[in-house]
Amino acid sequence: MKHIYILLLAILTSALGFAQIPAGYYDHATGTGYTLKTQLKRIINDIDDPEINNTIEEEHNQQTYNSLDPFNATYERDFYYEVNGDNTILDMYSENPNGNDPYNYSPVSDECGNFNSEGDCYNKEHVIPQSVFNSQLPMYSDAHHLIPTDGRVNGFRSNFPFGRVDDNQLVNQSGISNPTQNGSKLGNNLNSGYSAGYSATVFEPIDEFKGDIARIYFYFVTRYEDQISSWDAYPMFDGSSDKAIADPFLSILITWHQNDPVSQKEIDRNNNIYYNHQNNRNPFVDNPQYVDLIWNTTPDTEAPSDPINLVASNPTDTTVDLDWTASTDNVGVTSYDIYIDGSFVFNTGSVSNNTIATGLSADTLYCFTIKARDAAGNESNFSNQSCEVTTDNGNTNLNCINETFENIPAASSQYSDFSWVGSDGFTFNATDARTDQTLDGRAITIRNGTLQYTDNFSDLIETVTVTTQRVFSGDSGTFDLVVNGNIVGTIPYNDTPTTTTINVDINPFNTLNINNNSNPSNRVRFDNLSWTCGILSATEFKDQNINIFPNPIKSLLNINLKSDVETNVEIYDVLGKRVYTKMINTSKALNLQALKNGIYILKISQENSSITKRLVKN
Structure with a gap:
């Protein structure tokens, strides 16, 4: 999950987006194993293709060690855990993600200096x-492995490796109690x-x-892979x-990497180092x-089992419910791909x-299949096919x-990222958000993040309505309403509940985000988010363009066609199996004598529009 933090508007003029990976940045990362590692080293260090430019290396905007001071003061701030933490330094050695920090630091004024104790x-x-x-440079001043930390705890960690401390063998050092005030600890490895x-x-x-x-660590041994073998023992x-990281530390780091996925803090830090400091990425x-x-010598190559018992049901003019028996996998299924008529x-x-399949046209036959996916990208074979005809009740608005x-998830006053399936069965994400506030019932509170609708959709979106209210302290402001990546309006908020409706009229509609808080320290409750949509359809041709x-x-x-338009004719039996298909662009008399007597569904498509009719063969 990704979101946008506006740190200082005058500084972030590059309008950072969700992941903000520059286009083409990883185009040459095509290998696996240590070949991929070397390719990434070349990308990080901006080493040109030797076949083109004779291996010219340019260190990306190499910075000095002291240049980290203004960078830390500007970007290493706590936008993620503390309610009013954006004016304090985020220190991984003292941060308490689930409550009040044991101490906080103001940028610049609290930088060491001398220290006597933690805090x-x-x-x-x-x-x-x-x-x-x-x-040595550039390692000495590489921002990707330089972080602001409490001076005393920094010294407590000293040059020791990172590992998994045995709580029965904690170490006290120079009068520092163990563990530290946020729970970081020093001791013998378990x-x-x-x-x-x-x-x-x-x-x-x-x-x-x-x-x-x-x-x-993975970044560091990748960027400096051609130097690491000559350094002092560590x-x-x-x-x-190539491998670079010793056992058991490779096991420890991979486990930590898997158990603690990439956070918004890391994404933002990566963007800030790239765009505002040394121009390379982790x-x-x-x-x-x-x-x-x-580094994984035994990658997961086993595909999930095939989904079975797929049933399409409960059609409306624009939706069909899909249910199936879940697949299994040696590691775990992560999601399912939905196909209509064989197309993803x-x-x-x-x-x-x-x-729920959404954005469908009324009175149309849809045939569904699905595939299961796992985290390694392995996919199953197709499920059985199940077909359903949408209704035609005239709901055009x-x-x-x-x-x-x-x-939304259980009430929490901590600002974090959340994902949930909403009231109508669709998926939403919220970033830099809390879930303990109410407005008209429960509400999601956004600070400097995003409220994002993530499910697939392909209808006309007409109007968007939402209720907002600023909570706690602050002033009035706005969020942007972004549809298909474009700002289509602003959503105001103040200290009283405010309901706003914005005309959108975009067809087709794919993504919707509410982001870009005009005052990133304001906390704003959102409730009763709704939008109206029309049925996606091209020129209607039931009477005007065709006669059957x-x-x-x-x-x-x-x-009989009234214009020379390429027309696809399909016939399905009552079980949803396609039994006839033909492409025509002039009037035709189709010989269907081979079809058995019975009831069929006739589907005729022109460009982006289609009609379905009940067809009887005697």
Whole structure:
């Protein structure tokens, strides 16, 4: 899940978006294993193709160590956990994600300096100790592994490797109690389970930031793979250029990477380093799957089992319900791909064994199949096919989404990312949000994030309506309403409930986001989000463009076209099996003598429009 934080409007003039990976940045990352690792090293360091430019290397806008001071003061701020934390430094060694921090630091004024105890000041921590690479550039000033941390805890961690501390063997150092005030700790490595193979002293951050540390290490050994073998011995490194990370630390880091997925903090930090500092990226934040592709020697290649018992039911003018028996997988199914007439339409984005196909045309036959997917991208074969004809009740102005936010996750006052299936069965995401506020019943509260509708949709969206109210302190402001990537209106808010309706009229409609809070520190409740939509259809041709007779038929079906338009004729039996298809562009008499007597469904399509009719063969 991705969202946008406006840190300082005067500074972020590049309008950072969700992932903000520059177009083509990873085009040359096509290999696997250590070949992929070397390709990523070339991308990070901007090494041109040797076949074109004779391997010219340019360090991306190399910065000085002290240049991190203004970067930290501007971008390493707590927009993620504290209600009013955007004026404090986010320190992974002291942050408490689930409550009040033990202490906070103001940018610049609280930078070390001298310290006597934990909570005195912050400084810059080399996640990979600078003694490993003898304080050489560009490693010494590489922002991707330099983070602001409490000065005393930084010293407590010292040059020790990261690992999994045995709580029965904690270490106190220079009068610092253990664990630290947010739970980070120093002690002997737990020599069992995924951390087996090492028993000396290690430093363990809290769970919230273990994945961050892991992805920093994967970046570092990738960018500096051609130098790492010449550095001083370090327990986390094996002295090689390819694998680079020693066992059991590779097991520890991969486990942390898997258990603590990429966070919005990491995404924003990656963007800020790229756009506002040294112009290169951590590929393992942008593409977490690279870790598995490079270091996992036994990748998952087993496809999920085929979904079975697919049933299409409960048609409306624009929707059909789909239910099936869930697939199984050796690791786990992650989602399902939905197909109509053999063409991919949308992915469910969840492991639920039901969904709703939306954006359909009235009085039309739709034949569905599905495939299961797992996290490694393996896909099953197709399920059985199930067909259904949408109704034709004349609903041309449908209130197709009416989200009440009653299904949002359990009440939480912590700002985080949330995903839920809404009141009408559609999926929503919210970022930098909390779930403990009410407006007209439960409401989602957004600070400097996004409210995003993520399910597939392809109808005409006509109007959008939503109720807002600012809570706590602050002033009036606006959010942007973004449809298909374009701003179509603004949603105002103030300290009283305000209901806004915006005319959109976009066809087809694919994505909807509410983002870009004009004052990122304001917290705004959203409730009763709805939009109306019309049925997606092209020129109506039931009477004007086509004439069909007779019906019932004995052998010949006459189709008279009033213009030379390419027309697809399909006939389905009552079980949804297609038994006849023909493409015509002039009037035709189709010989259907081979069809058995009975009831069929006739579907005729021109361009983006189609009609279905009941056809009887005597």
